Amino acid sequence: MDWGAIIQNSFRGFIGEPFIYFSLAAMGLNMHYGYTGLLNFGQAVFMAAGAYGLSMAVVTLGLNFWWGLLLGIVVFPLLLALIMGVPTLRLRADYLAIVTIAASEMFRIIARSPSLDRWTGSSDGLTAFANTFYDFNPFDKQKRYFFGLFIGNQMWVVLIGWIVLSIVVLIVWMTMRSPWGRVLRAIREDEDAARSLGKNAYWFKMQSLMIGGMFGALGGMFRAIGTQSAQPQNFITDVTFFAWVALILGGAAKVGGPIAGAAILYGILNFTDVFLRQLVENGYVPESVMDGTQVGQVRFMLIGLGLILLAIYRPQGIFGTKEEMALDDR
Amino acid sequence: MGGVQLVATFARARRGVLAVVVAFLVLLGLGSNGPVSAQEEGGEVKGSLVQKNEEGERVGVPSVTFRAFDESGAEVASTTTGEDGAWSMVVPEGTYDILLDVETLPDGVALRNPDKNPAQVTLIDGSSKSTLFPLGEPEESSAGGNTVIQLIVDGLKLGLIIAMCAIGLSLIYGTTGLTNFAHGEAVTFGAVMAYLLNNAGVFGVQLPLIPATIIVVVICGGVGGLFNRTVWRPMRRRGASLVAALVVSIGFSIFFRYVILFTFGGRAKRLRDYQIQEQWDLGLFRLAPKDLVLMIISIAVLVGVASALQLTRMGKAMRAVSDNRDLAESTGIDVERVISLVWIFGSALAGLGGVLFGLTESINWEMGFRILLLMFAGVTLGGLGTAYGALFGSIIVGLFIQLSTLIIPTDMKNVGALLMLIVILLIRPQGLFGRRERIG
Amino acid sequence: MTAEPSTAQHLFDGVPFEPGAAKNDPILVADGVRRAFGGLVAVDVDHLEVQRGAITALIGPNGAGKTTFFNLLTNFDEPDTGSRLFEGNDLAGVSAYKVANLGMVRTFQLTKSLSKMTVIDNMCLGGTGQTGESFFKALFPFLWRRQEAEITERADALLERFKLSHMRDEFAGTLSGGQRKLLEMARALMVKPNMVMLDEPMAGVNPALKQSLLDHVKGLRDEGMTVLFVEHDMDMVQEISDWVVVMAEGRIIAEGPPESIASNQAVIDAYLGAHHDSALDLEAD
Numbered sequence A: 001m002d003w004g005a006i007i008q009n010s011f012r013g014f015i016g017e018p019f020i021y022f023s024l025a026a027m028g029l030n031m032h033y034g035y036t037g038l039l040n041f042g043q044a045v046f047m048a049a050g051a052y053g054l055s056m057a058v059v060t061l062g063l064n065f066w067w068g069l070l071l072g073i074v075v076f077p078l079l080l081a082l083i084m085g086v087p088t089l090r091l092r093a094d095y096l097a098i099v100t101i102a103a104s105e106m107f108r109i110i111a112r113s114p115s116l117d118r119w120t121g122s123s124d125g126l127t128a129f130a131n132t133f134y135d136f137n138p139f140d141k142q143k144r145y146f147f148g149l150f151i152g153n154q155m156w157v158v159l160i161g162w163i164v165l166s167i168v169v170l171i172v173w174m175t176m177r178s179p180w181g182r183v184l185r186a187i188r189e190d191e192d193a194a195r196s197l198g199k200n201a202y203w204f205k206m207q208s209l210m211i212g213g214m215f216g217a218l219g220g221m222f223r224a225i226g227t228q229s230a231q232p233q234n235f236i237t238d239v240t241f242f243a244w245v246a247l248i249l250g251g252a253a254k255v256g257g258p259i260a261g262a263a264i265l266y267g268i269l270n271f272t273d274v275f276l277r278q279l280v281e282n283g284y285v286p287e288s289v290m291d292g293t294q295v296g297q298v299r300f301m302l303i304g305l306g307l308i309l310l311a312i313y314r315p316q317g318i319f320g321t322k323e324e325m326a327l328d329d330r
Numbered sequence B: 001m002g003g004v005q006l007v008a009t010f011a012r013a014r015r016g017v018l019a020v021v022v023a024f025l026v027l028l029g030l031g032s033n034g035p036v037s038a039q040e041e042g043g044e045v046k047g048s049l050v051q052k053n054e055e056g057e058r059v060g061v062p063s064v065t066f067r068a069f070d071e072s073g074a075e076v077a078s079t080t081t082g083e084d085g086a087w088s089m090v091v092p093e094g095t096y097d098i099l100l101d102v103e104t105l106p107d108g109v110a111l112r113n114p115d116k117n118p119a120q121v122t123l124i125d126g127s128s129k130s131t132l133f134p135l136g137e138p139e140e141s142s143a144g145g146n147t148v149i150q151l152i153v154d155g156l157k158l159g160l161i162i163a164m165c166a167i168g169l170s171l172i173y174g175t176t177g178l179t180n181f182a183h184g185e186a187v188t189f190g191a192v193m194a195y196l197l198n199n200a201g202v203f204g205v206q207l208p209l210i211p212a213t214i215i216v217v218v219i220c221g222g223v224g225g226l227f228n229r230t231v232w233r234p235m236r237r238r239g240a241s242l243v244a245a246l247v248v249s250i251g252f253s254i255f256f257r258y259v260i261l262f263t264f265g266g267r268a269k270r271l272r273d274y275q276i277q278e279q280w281d282l283g284l285f286r287l288a289p290k291d292l293v294l295m296i297i298s299i300a301v302l303v304g305v306a307s308a309l310q311l312t313r314m315g316k317a318m319r320a321v322s323d324n325r326d327l328a329e330s331t332g333i334d335v336e337r338v339i340s341l342v343w344i345f346g347s348a349l350a351g352l353g354g355v356l357f358g359l360t361e362s363i364n365w366e367m368g369f370r371i372l373l374l375m376f377a378g379v380t381l382g383g384l385g386t387a388y389g390a391l392f393g394s395i396i397v398g399l400f401i402q403l404s405t406l407i408i409p410t411d412m413k414n415v416g417a418l419l420m421l422i423v424i425l426l427i428r429p430q431g432l433f434g435r436r437e438r439i440g
Numbered sequence C: 001m002t003a004e005p006s007t008a009q010h011l012f013d014g015v016p017f018e019p020g021a022a023k024n025d026p027i028l029v030a031d032g033v034r035r036a037f038g039g040l041v042a043v044d045v046d047h048l049e050v051q052r053g054a055i056t057a058l059i060g061p062n063g064a065g066k067t068t069f070f071n072l073l074t075n076f077d078e079p080d081t082g083s084r085l086f087e088g089n090d091l092a093g094v095s096a097y098k099v100a101n102l103g104m105v106r107t108f109q110l111t112k113s114l115s116k117m118t119v120i121d122n123m124c125l126g127g128t129g130q131t132g133e134s135f136f137k138a139l140f141p142f143l144w145r146r147q148e149a150e151i152t153e154r155a156d157a158l159l160e161r162f163k164l165s166h167m168r169d170e171f172a173g174t175l176s177g178g179q180r181k182l183l184e185m186a187r188a189l190m191v192k193p194n195m196v197m198l199d200e201p202m203a204g205v206n207p208a209l210k211q212s213l214l215d216h217v218k219g220l221r222d223e224g225m226t227v228l229f230v231e232h233d234m235d236m237v238q239e240i241s242d243w244v245v246v247m248a249e250g251r252i253i254a255e256g257p258p259e260s261i262a263s264n265q266a267v268i269d270a271y272l273g274a275h276h277d278s279a280l281d282l283e284a285d
């Protein structure tokens, strides 16, 4: 067993690429659920919007990287929010839940369909669209940085990721202390009350869906840039729940909650991942019980189990108290 | 509620979750799974060469050679397909032409699109690309007879299965307010159990499908009842919110799904019995005998359920609880007993639906989740919480899915149903049979 | 304010005491408003006008359709047929929030306090036309800080009046049932409405405070606000209302000043069942 690798990987989970992707996605969910009470179970589609917005702009449409950013961060998520929000935001909360999860499935089917291969690259997705991003990389590709955790290109992704994440945190922190945030919280508590006081609840919910969706798109876009590929299986329905676990772990309706949650989540996931792989590779676990691919499935089981246990025992998150916003309020 | 009692319910909920998880693992701890390799350095290009045999099954074509050429035209790798038709090559980052050596194809087998050989792929480190080389004549889109009528029959079949699965979902929602996302896994579980009994067998005996189905239905009902008793009832007692319950059900959905993937494997499998059947050509459409039986069973079950809801005491009680739980409680109905039965019957029906679906198509680890979304579409169309609404809504969804293949590619047919879900919410959110809610 | 109980009964000079009577200066007019739930016709109002600047009480037995009628008037629910005019604006197809912005604000029978927000946040939410409610402007506090201070000041003054100042920074969820009623009423006033519609505002409020609130409501009227409220307590109805509208089984069965209502045969029948001929003692209700 290589304990050094296990420790290094766990630490990498705390601050590395997946932490950034899912912090951003969970910041979006926090906007949706934590502050507005919207049940978005399709954050993965917003992430996909970011990834595919960029990659389709560059690969399929032949536009430059900057147009890709616009498409991925603004245009695609806004359209998506409209499509999912217009029919459901006037209705009870579970309708949005159903439609968002249905949208995830639609994305999966469409993105993998060979008949649209020309546009989406079907199951293999699109690759090599972020060269412009790496052209600006000031780090040496061959060297390792940050206690040897990241090689040059990774360091560049992670550094920009941290910066974007800080900006997003600042935006959430500012807006949630403003009257705008107050209206969102009021809608979360009781939409009819907000409407009776002259607040256009529908429109505020739509804004929340859009802005949280854009945060999610940023997360998805980083995921695509980090691997230089946008593939359907990186944005399947279940991916949404990684962000949900991060959100509930850290505590909903806390500005830093999603970040703490994502760090802890990826610390744990990376630990179990590497730990199990080492067990398998070193023959502590026989092939008949578990092989290399199945290790990847274990992480989804952990996510499911995490959701169950958190929702039942720690709905307010691991740092929260009972009085604050918690999952089981409504 | 006193503190002591509260602690006790907490303890019960905790034990409950554990019991369900353990029971599930035990029930599934029978399967096995073949390993697939993971790639780190360089890129992997792979595929699976298959053809249809006389019985229409897809079988691998072994001993066919594939070669990879880089941009300068030099051959960098080659491989031959295995028994199952699978092939894979690992090459450094770059763009390659992948050529299928037609000389090595067995006699009488040809590429469907000879002009797409070689195929070009671009690989980067750690990536994996699958490349398809379809064999045989271009597939005919129509199966003979009248396409529309054929699609209507297929749609009806699908709709009936969705309906059977959706009744439990709808009744559980009606009686407890829970949108149970784990309901799809009850469907998969039913199908997988049937596969285990029928194909793998228990203690070396492969059960015929009919007794196997009966056992599956009983097990599914039992698991549903256990699930309610150990997880959901304690949560209701504690007054857990619906959002928390929703999230718990999603947690179970994911957990069960991946446990099934872990034990059952990622490949689609088929039941042993009634797999290959001559289709009857009925002029306007074709139908396999098993499909006819399947439709008759579904209709019988659905009519049975409808009349039970309408006529029996328990059925009336279920409707009463769906209608107004507090009122029902105050008129002396044992609400918990009703809910418990709803869980048992709903899960049993979902299990049966799973077996039937497995019989018409194939069984895989995420089939239930796919069907769950179709159930949502059906239930929403009919009106959340109404049993009959779910029934009609599901049948319409089934028809819609099959008929939509007239316009959109078959591999995207479910998109139509999900789009319909969105459109219904736009124009008639309460569904065909639902009603609006009280405010203030 | 005068020591004598103030009234606005002069506004009703010449108005006949009959259902659907035309008012001298109606602020709100409902015509042919009907709403059925399945087979049950919850509201079926031929015609109702509400006098501007007066306190009108809406009474009726449980299930008469008062709350449903409120929902229809404020567009929280849509009538099957019929029209509603508020200050000359047709409300058909107008969203509920716009109705509030037109100047008609309602409270709810089952209070809707925003539990996980503080009392002062609850209040400030009611402020209208807030610059900081735009997402982009929210990012620049200097754009809205001043307005926020004004709103907070007004909120504090109202909290003082409603005896809630000591709870200012507590979560609204910690308030008692009566305090929530008070908070909801105070919050509605933050909108600076022309007309408030209160659905059983005094249910669960203690008698001493009730008295001071009654005075406050009269004060609102004297400032020119129109009040329509639902109440089961006849003492209170008698004391502060200028006009009473009686609903039963979805219809308006009587209208008139408070004194005329207690002896109205249709009202007695509605409350006690038909063929009951003693004068109504609604205090036992």
Ligand SMILES: Nc1ncnc2c1ncn2[C@@H]1O[C@H](COP(=O)(O)OP(=O)(O)OP(=O)(O)O)[C@@H](O)[C@H]1O
Pocket (backbone or CB within 6 Å): B436, B437, B438, B439, C037, C040, C042, C060, C061, C062, C063, C064, C065, C066, C067, C068, C069, C109
């Ligand atoms: N959404 C709904 N669905 C079905 N019936 C409803 C709905 N809302 C109200 N009702 C029915 O309409 C009737 C009138 O109800 P409403 O709440 O308006 O009465 P109310 O006069 O406010 O009574 P109370 O004095 O008890 O508050 C009742 O019979 C009620 O059951």
Ligand SMILES: [Mg+2]
Pocket (backbone or CB within 6 Å): C066, C067, C068, C109
């Ligand atoms: Mg009422």
